[in-house]
Amino acid sequence: MSILSIPSPIYGSSHSSLSISRLPSSLRAQPLHVSRRPKLKGVVMMSLEAGIGVMATKLGMMSFFQPDGEVVPVTVVGFKEGNIVTQIKTEATDGYHAVQVGYRRVRDRKLTKPEIGHLEKVGAIPMRHLQEFRLQTVDQFELNQRLVFDDLFKEGDLVDVSGTTIGKGFQGGIKRHNFKRGPMTHGSKSHRQLGSIGAGTTPGRVYKGKKMPGRMGGTKRKIRKLKIVKIDKDLNVVMIKGAVPGKPGNLLRITPAKIVGKNIPNN
Numbered sequence: 001m002s003i004l005s006i007p008s009p010i011y012g013s014s015h016s017s018l019s020i021s022r023l024p025s026s027l028r029a030q031p032l033h034v035s036r037r038p039k040l041k042g043v044v045m046m047s048l049e050a051g052i053g054v055m056a057t058k059l060g061m062m063s064f065f066q067p068d069g070e071v072v073p074v075t076v077v078g079f080k081e082g083n084i085v086t087q088i089k090t091e092a093t094d095g096y097h098a099v100q101v102g103y104r105r106v107r108d109r110k111l112t113k114p115e116i117g118h119l120e121k122v123g124a125i126p127m128r129h130l131q132e133f134r135l136q137t138v139d140q141f142e143l144n145q146r147l148v149f150d151d152l153f154k155e156g157d158l159v160d161v162s163g164t165t166i167g168k169g170f171q172g173g174i175k176r177h178n179f180k181r182g183p184m185t186h187g188s189k190s191h192r193q194l195g196s197i198g199a200g201t202t203p204g205r206v207y208k209g210k211k212m213p214g215r216m217g218g219t220k221r222k223i224r225k226l227k228i229v230k231i232d233k234d235l236n237v238v239m240i241k242g243a244v245p246g247k248p249g250n251l252l253r254i255t256p257a258k259i260v261g262k263n264i265p266n267n
């Protein structure tokens with residue numbers, strides 16, 4: 001029988017131990033209820049695309065003369081061998097609908113054995129990049145299907161383009177966050193320094209997220225709702241109005257522009 005030791009000034013030290021059964025219900029130990037978060041099955045941390053997209057290579061920028069004489073800056077995007085469906089994921093097998101696409105053919109020795117086996121299972125060529133496009137339905141796709149940009153997009157469509165920005169290394173506050181510099185004359189010794197970053201005693205630390213010098217660039221960015229100006233089938237290039245992330249030769253991900261309520265659900 002479990003014994004609970006409690007001080008008892010009434011009975012003295014000789015009766016300092018009482019049985020739990022003799023204690024009032026208010027003093028008895030209650031069962032501890034630990035609230036645990038329910039395990040969510042089939043939850044994927046991935047945004048829903050408005051439609052299937054493709055991968056491409058940034059070639060550079062130029063000026064494009066429209067038929068009405070207007071000059072617009074465009075980014076020239078080219079395509080290497082690839083954009084082949086390598087895997088189809090469904091709600092029954094993976095918990096969500098998605099299409100995996102491969103891009104840019106490489107030699108076999110550039111890939112690992114698991115990657116080669118994954119591509120050989122569907123009869124696809126060795127490809128460097130594999131990316132998923134989460135969709136509402138995947139009924140119209142099949143394995144080893146080649147995705148052609150002309151069949152998916154047309155001139156005048158709006159697209160979302162994502163890629164890795166140009167890395168600029170470790171930069172100061174002026175270049176990284178557009179800070180103003182200090183005076184350059186009258187004995188000032190604070191020209192491009194950061195300055196005060198907070199009080200001393202309170203809070204006694206630097207707040208998280210404080211804009212300070214650090215690594216700049218080299219992050220993933222998406223530019224939304226860019227217009228397709230020209231599709232050149234002979235040169236196999238596409239001209240997109242405006243600038244896109246990255247430098248020439250970088251990988252780009254092009255998808256239909258998301259318009260909530262029209263091509264993707266509100267939730």
